[in-house]
Amino acid sequence: REGSRGMEGGGESKDAGKRESGLRSSLPPPALVACAVAIIGSLMLYGVLQERIMTQPYGEEDERFRNSLFLVMNNRMAAAIVAAIIILLRGDLTQLRNTAPLYKYALVSVSNVAATSCQYEALVYVTFPTQTLFKCGKMVPVMIWGGVISGKSYGVVDYAVAAIVALGCTAFALTGNIAAKKGAASSSVYGIALMGSYLGFDAFTSTFQEKLFAAYEMSIYNQMLYVNLASATLSVLGILGKGSALSTVSFISRHPRLLFDAAVLSFSAVAGQFAITHTIKTFGALAYATIMTIRQLLSVLLSNILFSHNMTLAQWAATIAVFGSLLFRNWYNKKNKPKAKASPAPSPSSALGPDSSSTAVNGASSGPTLPVSIIPDGSGVASGGVAASAVAK
Template identity: 50%
Template sequence: MDVDLTPKLAKQIYGGDGGSYHAWCPNELPMLKEGNIGAAKIALSKNGFALPRYSDSAKVAYVLQGCGVAGIVLPEKEEKVIAIKKGDAIALPFGVVTWWYNKDDTELVLLFLGDTKTAHKAGSFTDMYLTGSNGIFTGFSTEFVSRAWDVEESVAKTLVSSQTAKGIVKLDAGFQMPEPMQSNRDGMVVNCEEAPLDVDIKGGGKVVVLNTKNLPLVGEVGLGADLVRLDGSAMCSPGFSCDSALQVTYIVRGSGRVEVVGPDGKRVLEAHLKAGNLFIVPRFCVVSKIGDPDGMDWFSIITTPNPIFTHLAGKTSTWKALSPQVLQAAFKVSPAVEKLFSSKRKLVAAEAEVIGWDMAEPPLLPLKENKIAKGTFAVVGIMSTLVIYGILQQNICASIYNLMYFLSSTWWWNLYLQEKIMRVPYGLNKEFFSYSLFLVFCNRITTSAVSAGVLLASKKALDPVAPLYKYGVVSVSNILTTTCQYEALKYVSFPVQTLAKCAKMIPVMIWGAIIMQKKYQGQDYLLAFLVTLGCSLFILYQGAGDISPFNRGRESTVWGVSLMIGYLGFDGFTSTFQDKLFKGYDMEIHNQIFYTTVCSCLLSFIGLILQGSLLMAIDFVSRHHDCFFDIALLSTVATASQFFISYTIRTFGALTFATIMTTRQLVSILLSCLWFGHPLSWEQCIGAVIVFGSLYARSFLKTKEKAVAPSLEMAETKAPGGS
């Protein structure tokens, strides 16, 4: 096969302030023309508006990034205004008129894949714009336009000539576009990241297939499609389309390797894939993919609505159908080798057979075992680093340094050192370290250095994925969060602060409604109220005796609670905005950590200069070497805890992370009370029961909802496009 199959990136065709249009050129990717396939992308900045148009090709649109609004007008139908977001797939048959609008800060990026058999140019989409400098009505005379629209010629001339931009424009910030209706999504849009899984392979990956059942318009488009999320180092086993269908694949996230073998047994493609690559597998060619350690996601279309695939690995592959004697003769091997071959194939999980998924070499553990290992890794990492972090934090700013506590338990270092940094005097003169912003600076500069090293070592780009000011927003909010947390430790005990953090559900819900436009059910508000009630009981009804043996008589409820309210508000905004960045951009964990902490370094450094406390903090640390050691250890543990937190959220999601954090807080409170003598009143015990009971009830209800959700039996699963 002489056709170049090398994966390609899209090139910009036109653009402006409102956004840009990108396409893959048939001259650079010849299979587009040969297979009559079109591929393009639209990227819209804030207030970007893709003018109304219709196309010469039926296609499938997939939202790669961001969220926005789409207008869709089917032939002889009313306009449907639809809210769209990352992961949405939309079938666009012939004759449909569409427009796209981005009202959010995050760039909205859409992928279009379709069949160009009836197009003006094979391998390319041709859009006919209804307005703009190249709109179709610019070609008509004013007389024809005025009679067609039944308006005066002067009005017709104004309508046709006022819009001087081409394809994409930027609207004024105050311009009001039509509001979408949730009901309009029914039958028009399927979110591939939220839809029920058609295939869930243990240790392999997950697949969502677009079909006439979940997206009826797919039948009119005449294409099949799927989203495949391949786990780290997993393999999509060799297979081919036996009904002459082409496979068009776009890499959405991650990276991996692909090999394609032609009918003559020669390898026609061997390439390393990365996000943004597009490649096409010719008819009857055999394709296989292996994900890198971070995994790989791709969105594919198949040039038939009901593809039939044959796989050459797995328990139901062609090899399993052939008799042992045929295998011996075909391979020209002994019965022992044939038996070994057959027995190895039986090790593949039954559900993996359905679509020919296989384990990469070395074989992965089953998904359940992987989750246990990863879950243990996450829990131990968060528990140990945050407990060490907490001990260090309090230990630098106010109480007597007791070496026996320090040496008695390395596992619970955090609990001790958090009390030590913020509440322990240093030196013979018992000086207190009061430069909390300096702690922020040290923590962030350590984290940024480590994250930069990780990015460079893994050969990942240091370029920002999102606009720099968005990293800055997270940074400012995070600095305010940390500062409030540090200052609060001077006035409230560690148990009070730790349990108060459980009330972060309320600010997260508020910020989620404002920033993410999320809607919550009644039980969510009830649980949030119960958590707040429990925290209030814990804070208002202090235990008998002193709050801390390290800080007698210094408990200040009013000021301490005020600082904690500030902490909760800023912390809720920070996590919500970070979630928005992760969902809106294809962003690596260390990319966000690096740019956020770099911004924090700059801001905290400026703050130290303006306060005039930088030199004083350095002088204090230079005179108290034990304080220097505590700060260095605090910064190291803070860096590690940030990694474990990000890893847990990305691997298991926010709910699992919240459950782990709740468990960590419970253990921290109990240990702090035992270790430092924090007494608990019976009212505080009731408050603790209410808080943790509510949080675990929430986890139980969410788990129960997922358990009763309808799912597809693996035996009934239909093979998606060779993915």
Template identity: 45%
Template structure:
């Protein structure tokens, strides 16, 4: 291969990485702000809260499924599944549990706590990658992962308000919030790792995977909402508070856009490289949320944040050989991921 071809490959790969970073950062930053606004800020003069997280998941999946189907039709790609439907359903179920835990956790933890806690998904991703893809990590990878987890623990356990959520006080709230975040980390790590496995194991278009996974999610969400009576309640709420309709439409739009950036990144660079891209986004999200929603941070939380992001950036600078594939360079720096983080 000539030097010209090698230079072109590097430039092309760099351009693709820049495209992925810009797309993920923009869509997920907006997504995070809208998510917190819908779930945490009351609507109307009666100060009524929107409570149906599963309805938001349904709206997101319906929008994404329709857009991905449109892309397949316009590009004249086949609508036939590239992998067994059971694999799509596996991703769908895992992603539904991931997203539901994420939304529900916002009722018990503040957004900065949730965002920084996502950095602790490095260990779940390493575990799932070892189980599903037989990847191996060295002692340095685990050391970095433990440092990040320590920083996340400090951030969660020592909030400025004395509780991980200033709106939900008490030990029960803390236990529920932490439990939901643990569930989120486990399911999310599995989702992105299994996505990576499918992209590597099948000749699969990005839109193909997105279409079938979101279609499965839609079929799973709808009957549950109807059975629990939440569908009509959510629609009634939005009719009473029409500004909520705009928020939900915007949320679904940016969620759909993020789907394509996330799947493109995982398919091009791998699930763990996607995690590395998420680190800066999470730091910016925390700062933005603190400014927008006036979340105070304690000294211990700032110290925990320094440990987390300092470790992750140090790992980035200490990587051995720039020529290695990005999935190896960022072995443990893992969202959200997955289909919606």
């Protein structure tokens, strides 16, 4: 009897051990949790500051800042400086030289500056939740550009999720107020047009980056350096061309708080980018896509708390449908992801390594194939892992 009780006790102990082991294996590793906290924290800070700078008044006179190109210039200069420092620390001085023709870096810069400017300007006309939700529609133009430029094809799940996202964004726009608080309802149409332009420009940026990485032996930091230098130059030319340089300096002299907000905005963008790069390299693009989808939903919640957007129940339902479909797609891709063949781990500076890519839209590849946009602009939109313009855009 004692022997049988001992055997029973041993069996129970083994079962308990299996249950505990299963629980541990179902929990994300601490390093992944740390990456998620870093990405979500930095990009939510970016989102709050983006909304604060573009929509909230400064000073007792209730002046509002309107020069979005100034913010783009700051972000690009910060990213270029950090990229140059990293290249110097890595000791690979050859990466300080342009690997591709300068005009190809400039092509990425033109589309990225246009996308980021549209993103910032949209906040003057529509609410931050509207802007964030419409960013999820990025997967639609990415799929179009991917087919046109790279000849890619996509699966049924991808088309279904793209349709749900498009319908969800449409429902969100039609079932409640989406205009910025100081804007007329009619101005929201212009805001949506700006977001449509953002999606088109940003999708081209990500797709052309992929072509650039594939065609030339360049590290992610080389592309960051030259694309951001070109973007900063274009932003300066845009500011001078608009004649807004003096008015911006005058605004800053009256409201020096803007400089602090802009500096923290740039810091959070660059910090988020490197957290994103580390996450994709260490845990893969599917984990990153899931983190980004959660971050977007949390950003909408935080924006409603801080800035009182008063979304309707129908708008909340549309929001849940969009983010739910993206999370489902991430889960589906993870479940159906084929086992990778054993191969040497890619170098951090490899042209299409995990620190510069996101998963293919159909989730069929064992590794990342579409580039995460390495140009900070604040979007950080994973679109379910299609292409992530990461802030870190």
